[in-house]
Structure formats: C-alpha cells, structure tokens
Amino acid sequence: MIGAPLDLERENARLENATPEERLAFAAERFGEDLLFTSSFGAQSGVLLHMWSVVCRELPVTFIDTGFLFDETLLYRNELTDRLGLDVRVVRPDVAHDAFVASYGSEIQKTDPDFCCGVNKVAPIAPLKEAARAWVSGLRRDQSRTRADVAILETEGHLVRVHPLATLTTFDIAAYLAQHRIPEHPMVARRYLSIGCAPCTRAVADGEDERAGRWAGSTKTECGLHARPDAGTPSRADR
Ligand code: SF4
Numbered sequence: 001m002i003g004a005p006l007d008l009e010r011e012n013a014r015l016e017n018a019t020p021e022e023r024l025a026f027a028a029e030r031f032g033e034d035l036l037f038t039s040s041f042g043a044q045s046g047v048l049l050h051m052w053s054v055v056c057r058e059l060p061v062t063f064i065d066t067g068f069l070f071d072e073t074l075l076y077r078n079e080l081t082d083r084l085g086l087d088v089r090v091v092r093p094d095v096a097h098d099a100f101v102a103s104y105g106s107e108i109q110k111t112d113p114d115f116c117c118g119v120n121k122v123a124p125i126a127p128l129k130e131a132a133r134a135w136v137s138g139l140r141r142d143q144s145r146t147r148a149d150v151a152i153l154e155t156e157g158h159l160v161r162v163h164p165l166a167t168l169t170t171f172d173i174a175a176y177l178a179q180h181r182i183p184e185h186p187m188v189a190r191r192y193l194s195i196g197c198a199p200c201t202r203a204v205a206d207g208e209d210e211r212a213g214r215w216a217g218s219t220k221t222e223c224g225l226h227a228r229p230d231a232g233t234p235s236r237a238d239r
Pocket of ligand 1 (some may be wrong): 066068109112113114116117118120121196197198199200223
C-alpha cells in the first residue's frame, strides 16, 4: 500500500495493541527499502536487532560510529552482526576523532556537547534521513521521563518515526533477551544501562532512570537524533 495516505492516528490506535514484531512488519511492508533503521548496539539493542533479523532480514542496519564509542560496543556490534546475520552499514563523521579533538579540545563534550553530537551523530545520519521515508529506532516509554509519551508512529519533518518497542518495559527486554539467548552488552553487568559515547556515559545507581548515566551533570538528555520535536501530534499524512 505504498503511496496511499497513512492515517497516523488510526494506525497508532491499531498498533498500540500489536506486538513489536507486527509493528515492525507493518513498517517494512509500508516503506520497504525506504525504511531506515539505526542501532547504537547499546545496552538493550539486542531485542530490536533480533526482531529485525527475523522480520526485515533483507534490509540493512545503520550504525553511527562517532569515534568516541566504548571498545566493548564495537566488539558487541561485531558479535551480534555475526550471530544474527545482519547487514550492518557503518556511517562516520566527516572529521575523524583525532582531528576533531585537535580542533575543538578534549573537553568539548563538557563545554558544548550539543555541538559534538551535532557533528558526530546528527550530521552523519542526515543524508540517510533525507533519503528515507521512515525511521525505526528502539525508543521506549519507560526509559526516561522524556520518552514517557513516545508513540508507535510519530512524524519528524517528512519522516515517519517508528518505535516498535515503545510499550516494552525493562522487564520485557530482559525476558526477550533471555528467551532468545541473545547476549547482553558486556557493560550492562557494570550497571551501564544506557550506553552511548565513552565521554558522556556513566553507570547508574539503583533507583535512577536507565538513561540517568547519559550526559550526567548536564541538562542534556538526548543526542539530537531522538529529540522528537513534533512528537505527540499524530496527524494524517501522505507517506
Ligand atoms: S554523546 Fe558525547 S562524545 Fe558522543 S557525539 Fe555526543 S557529546 Fe560527542
């Protein structure tokens, strides 16, 4: 049904009670090769990556290598890529790590994290977003207060954002990983429950949001990829 009007409000109501796999299948059927999927290969990425390998096996996974990631994340990416048979496409910033640090200093993540994320995360993915019609990512409502209202389908400019895991809880994620024998990111055992770049990630304490270790000590809560500027206003759209 590519090309027919997509009624986001109606589809959101229908997909709210669907399984994550059914939500993913809907997006794959609707958008085909115009469906962008980005994964950080972070703490809970194994769930959506496994679903992708079952429902969307022929479509690629995009991974943004900012140059500031933990070595454990790169090893985990390699492990899951092999185990799940994924087609992972790596995108990198135009300015490599060493040149970036030489230009802006080793404290840039503290002094201007929005600029750093803009150069190293947001800009590399921009051409792929421009070319896509929809974008799948693993946002969930129970990850943090800023994601508590995330819808299955949202709009961001010309894109339809697709969040198949929106309704899953931390418990659901753990149960799925165990059921399918998917290895955890190795840093989860050290209470890194949300894992981004090394300079901007710490372990979380009991009782904290799982994303509390991201940009801790600053007011920043999102890298800019998932800022959801017009979230919560589902409407009728031709996509
Ligand atoms: S998460 Fe930190 S290191 Fe990574 S791009 Fe953003 S500010 Fe830079």
